[in-house]
């Protein structure tokens with residue numbers, strides 16, 4: 525199987541890193557084109573002259589350009605698509621219906637929504653497909669499982685998931701930043717504050733992942749009666765942190781809906 529990547533930016537290169545690390549494809553089976561020649565200079569892959577060539581010679585094609593370039597690229601490659609080639613789009617907010625309208629062909633089509641954390645191979649990747657793409661679940665898993673956990677989801681959940689997993693790292697970075705500011709205000713050096721907060725998030729994530737104990741139970745474990753955690757958590761409750769977070773998620777969800785409808 526040969527895999528083509530159109531757009532070798534953050535996401536395109538992260539996907540290829542995963543494939544190479546897991547030795548799923550040989551370098552010559554990875555076909556790449558990016559309009560920005562700097563991005564593909566000296567790459568050890570099969571570099572193509574244009575997007576049409578990528579599609580022509582690939583069995584699976586991943587479009588990893590920005591959403592604003594979607595129409596250009598789809599118009600350019602549509603004549604080279606066939607029902608035997610699988611088209612995968614990772615472009616945020618570009619719906620399957622829109623892609624189908626542009627390419628105007630019955631081809632297997634997969635839509636993927638990865639998050640930033642695929643860069644460290646711990647991403648969340650949600651996906652859906654058109655009716656021709658349904659049978660290719662194994663291929664989707666093969667390509668994307670090296671960089672994260674996959675969830676198949678109907679397309680109408682994509683805006684919600686975009687708010688949670690797509691914007692989620694940004695929201696957690698915000699909380700991390702606030703923790704860091706507090707450390708510094710309380711006289712802890714910037715360097716120690718950085719490491720402290722990084723390990724706070726890393727260790728807490730690892731507890732969730734490694735212990736497999738339910739989230740609610742873990743919270744209970746650190747909240748002994750009369751203790752410091754409970755004293756702090758009572759402020760979250762009093763100030764309505766749950767309500768704030770709901771509003772945060774809803775704002776991101778609404779924005780995602782606006783962008784995908786524009």
Ligand SMILES: NC(=O)c1ccc[n+]([C@@H]2O[C@H](COP(=O)([O-])OP(=O)(O)OC[C@H]3O[C@@H](n4cnc5c(N)ncnc54)[C@H](OP(=O)(O)O)[C@@H]3O)[C@@H](O)[C@H]2O)c1
Pocket residue numbers: 530531532533534535536557558559560563575588589590591593596597614615616617637638639640690
């Ligand atoms: N980054 C994330 O965390 C994230 C998360 C979820 C989804 N996504 C989606 O992933 C896609 C890629 O994002 P990214 O962050 O990887 O973007 P990126 O780093 O800007 O990479 C896109 C690459 O495609 C190139 N390109 C533009 N037009 C092209 C064309 N006609 N043919 C071939 N290459 C072309 C760009 O070149 P120029 O720089 O010269 O334009 C750039 O090198 C986006 O659609 C985004 O919505 C990203």
